[in-house]
Amino acid sequence: MTRMIFEEAIDLAIADAMAADERVLLLGLDVPMLRAGLYARFGARRVLAAPISEGAYLTAAVGAAMAGLRPVVEIMMVDFITVALDALLNHAAKLEAFTHGRWRCPLVVRSACGAGYGDGGQHGQALWGLLASIPGLGVVVPSTPDDAYGLTASALAHDGPVVVLEHKLLTKNWLEFVGSGGRPGLSFDVPAAGHEGEVRRAPVPLGRAACRRAGDDVTLVSLGVSVHRALAAAALLGAEGISCEVLDLRSVRPLDVDAVVASARRTGRVLVVDEDYRQFGLSGEIAALIAEHGVSARFARVCTDDTIPFARHLEEAALPSVGRIVMAVRRLLAERARATRSASAPCAVETAP
Numbered sequence: 263m264t265r266m267i268f269e270e271a272i273d274l275a276i277a278d279a280m281a282a283d284e285r286v287l288l289l290g291l292d293v294p295m296l297r298a299g300l301y302a303r304f305g306a307r308r309v310l311a312a313p314i315s316e317g318a319y320l321t322a323a324v325g326a327a328m329a330g331l332r333p334v335v336e337i338m339m340v341d342f343i344t345v346a347l348d349a350l351l352n353h354a355a356k357l358e359a360f361t362h363g364r365w366r367c368p369l370v371v372r373s374a375c376g377a378g379y380g381d382g383g384q385h386g387q388a389l390w391g392l393l394a395s396i397p398g399l400g401v402v403v404p405s406t407p408d409d410a411y412g413l414t415a416s417a418l419a420h421d422g423p424v425v426v427l428e429h430k431l432l433t434k435n436w437l438e439f440v441g442s443g444g445r446p447g448l449s450f451d452v453p454a455a456g457h458e459g460e461v462r463r464a465p466v467p468l469g470r471a472a473c474r475r476a477g478d479d480v481t482l483v484s485l486g487v488s489v490h491r492a493l494a495a496a497a498l499l500g501a502e503g504i505s506c507e508v509l510d511l512r513s514v515r516p517l518d519v520d521a522v523v524a525s526a527r528r529t530g531r532v533l534v535v536d537e538d539y540r541q542f543g544l545s546g547e548i549a550a551l552i553a554e555h556g557v558s559a560r561f562a563r564v565c566t567d568d569t570i571p572f573a574r575h576l577e578e579a580a581l582p583s584v585g586r587i588v589m590a591v592r593r594l595l596a597e598r599a600r601a602t603r604s605a606s607a608p609c610a611v612e613t614a615p
Contacts, residue, residue, distance in 0.1 A: 271407040275414035290336030316346040354423040355398035376429040383570035391543030394515035400424035405489040412466025453490030460615035469516030473609035477507035484535040495587035540565035
């Protein structure tokens with residue numbers, strides 16, 4: 263295993279795929295500069311600069327994938343995917359279904375997401391719920407460098423389109439970028455365990471959640487940087503005698519329904535911690551799945567409720583935080599306890615190496 267930072271793990275997964283398969287190429291705005299190591303190794307024919315026109319170069323990548331290449335497209339922030347959504351929604355994601363598998367679109371879109379540094383609601387959104395609502399489009403959100411490598415590797419091996427989202431608060435280059443440009447005194451709540459860690463250089467299957475902490479009283483379901491907030495909250499609540507299970511989804515689509523349902527059945531209480539929007543998103547989907555599987559569990563969620571403000575103190579209040587998670591769990595536990603609880607064994611904890 264090798265210790266590395268979050269974005270290095272993604273770069274390494276791309277480099278390994280490019281070395282193994284000459285059909286893999288990288289394109290996007292400023293990528294020869296941003297991915298200088300890949301540019302130096304693979305050259306200008308496979309690491310391509312694109313103009314500031316996400317719709318144009320993402321659409322071109324769909325055609326390249328149909329023609330037999332395996333493009334990796336970088337879009338600086340997930341917010342900017344919206345100007346290129348037609349290529350994903352109406353073309354890449356539907357190609358296999360429309361052609362009954364005769365055509366496929368092996369395409370990876372890499373993009374940064376998330377808030378927590380004062381950039382407002384046009385640059386700090388999560389949007390994984392919006393993207394995962396599209397049939398045929400995979401969406402993964404790693405929380406550790408090991409998963410950043412493993413999920414990216416699996417996305418690159420997949421024969422359909424997958425969006426890989428990296429949270430800015432886990433990414434050193436992004437923190438250095440957003441911390442510059444006249445923002446003196448700006449501070450970030452950066453979880454060390456997500457920012458840097460050991461990488462096994464092994465694929466992580468799409469659609470398989472990871473139990474980060476076993477518990478009996480309540481299940482905290484999350485992904486990305488919020489997994490680390492959930493773990494911090496679980497540690498605080500543990501001191502009060504409250505046992506929290508922390509489930510890292512890792513993949514939004516496909517979603518590990520079995521893991522979510524099993525944990526909900528075991529603890530009888532579920533709190534979804536989701537930096538994406540509350541309404542019509544991932545948290546509601548999880549609630550529906552639990553109900554559809556006949557699990558009687560008390561449910562709550564800590565999400566982003568409205569447009570993310572620019573002002574830091576308002577942004578901090580709007581986003582999921584350790585304090586909001588702790589208060590939500592206490593409210594869940596204060597409600598009348600369920601009459602019965604499953605006696606199944608707790609989940610096997612999977613920790614970052």
